[in-house]
Amino acid sequence: MGSVVQLKKTINNSYSDLLKSVEDKLILVNEKISSKLTSKVDLIQNMTDYHLDTGGKKLRALLTLSSSKLCGYSKGGRDINLAACVELIHAATLMHDDVIDNALVRRNKKTLNTIWGNKSSILVGDYLLSRCFEMMVEDGSLEILKLLSSTSSEIAQGEVLQLQHHGEIDMLEETYLKIISLKTAALFSASTKVGAILANRDNKYKEALEFYGKNLGLTFQIADDALDYNSELKLFGKKIGNDFYEGKITLPIILLYQKCSGEEKKYLKNLFEKQNRDENEFKNTLEKIKKYKIINECYIKAEYFINLASNSLSIFEENQDKNILKNLTSFSLERNF
Template sequence: MTATVVPLRPDRVPSLKPLMSLVAAGMNDVNRVILDRMQSPVALIPELAGHLIAGGGKRLRPMLTLGCAAALDYAGTRHHKLAACVEFIHTATLLHDDVVDGSDLRRGRATANTIWGNAPSVLVGDFLFSRSFELMVEDGSLRVLKILSHASAVIAEGEVAQLTAQRMVETTEDRYLEIISAKTAALFAAACQIAAVVAEREARVEAALEAYGRNLGIAFQLVDDAIDYVSDAATMGKDTGDDFRDGKVTLPVILAYARGDEAARRFWRHAMSGRANGEAELAEATARLHATGAIGDTHARARLYGSRAVDALALLPPSAAKAALAETVEFAIARAY
């Protein structure tokens, strides 16, 4: 059974194309920075980093930096290196995440840790983090450095918090929202906020773009939580039910556990413990998620945060860039991957 996500504007199918078209020229410069800065005389570093960077990701976070800069009519080039910095932070966290999770697939391809092993993946992730800090320092703005370095620390805290909450079905919705605000939304927020800094806009504009990115990031993660149970490997680029098998207590599970009777709660405790998480248990878990409305309500929460993201753009004047940013939110809500 596949859930249908209702977009914020149901009269049309949202797309990422407006944002991609808007920032295409700038992304060429960003990609040149990425390719240049991931080089190293140690051959394994560009080989492993290139495997993930070339893996077909949308590069949404750096595109948001460029899109927000366009919405502010910024005509400079500082944001190109900073967008590359954002992508390096994101890529480093992916390398580390795949090691922690023991993942075999990323965007439909074998993960770096599967090919080269855990140690090289962690160390190349460290290399990319270091490169990101070099780019921050080169920009020369202490404000930018503060925003991005703080986001890096918050992301790490969020990942540790998620690890400590693993298999804990009693995790509350509020606690889970705190975790994803840190591990996912913090980089979305920073990627958008730094555009206001380089454009030298006032604090209220900076706060608005931070709120746009943060709420978009939360919505994005909530949709990921839901589609882990209702999509497929070919669509997602990872195995269906990975969160379930890893014992990740995401919002659908939190809602289903809270709404279940004692028999249902026993099922979730047993399944999340890792003692019963095969295909039959995954099918039962998915059925229980639908029966309790947990999938639909996770989508509803994603739409709520998506609406908040769009509302945060109200401060900006009408423009093609603003419209593209709003449609990016709709795409994040309605996407199937």
């Protein structure tokens, strides 16, 4: 399992380098988020305090700060304000996600909906989004307001599209990519494009960072979905098998259904039509995934998007900030299981 250890090291190192490069500003982002979530309504305050305590990597905020730095933005605190904004959009979508998925745990802590119920979680998610729009307006850029508001719309459409295809075992790979493009990659893309907008860079730089973020987001989601079917690896704070138990059709299941025999197809179809799935069924599915080397195929597909993301940065001059973003795409995705 040497390749697994290597992957974990590479991810941790690339994230650590990103964090160190903008660490001072991330402290200000966290302060901004905390101040924006202050409320006179006790329930909102309690729930947002709890959410802040759960932590998280703040990857999207880091991407906004790093892309701003890459593009030469240095005057003022707009990057801090907008990094906080994209992080709050992400947080709001997680709150809504957990309600839709009936999720019990996130980042090894009980979800808000488990403690306070679905109604409160949805409304507090909406509260976060309303705060985001306040911050967009405060920034004063119509271009950024248009970008982040349309991104919020795309995320919602991705959620609905995933719901529309829930349990659809013969889902097209194209449909899956469309869902994760909207749900995940859209916010990655906006997070990085913001940097070029803040620095008033030409359209080619905006488009390059937009393309970089989109393909980085696709890579992360494919990796996340694949890791959910690997009991040896727990990198993303998710309990292994969550997608399976929730009946989500992700890339490993799509590829497995394409490759397996007629009898196995029938078994999978019946499995995902059921309301609930048990541990033995998960174990059986994992055996089939190993049999057909599905995880390896997932990472081959992810590698395609990694290369697109990395190549899109070629128009920027060679410097440490560029290398940090480039290294974030460069983890080894080859598998031997």
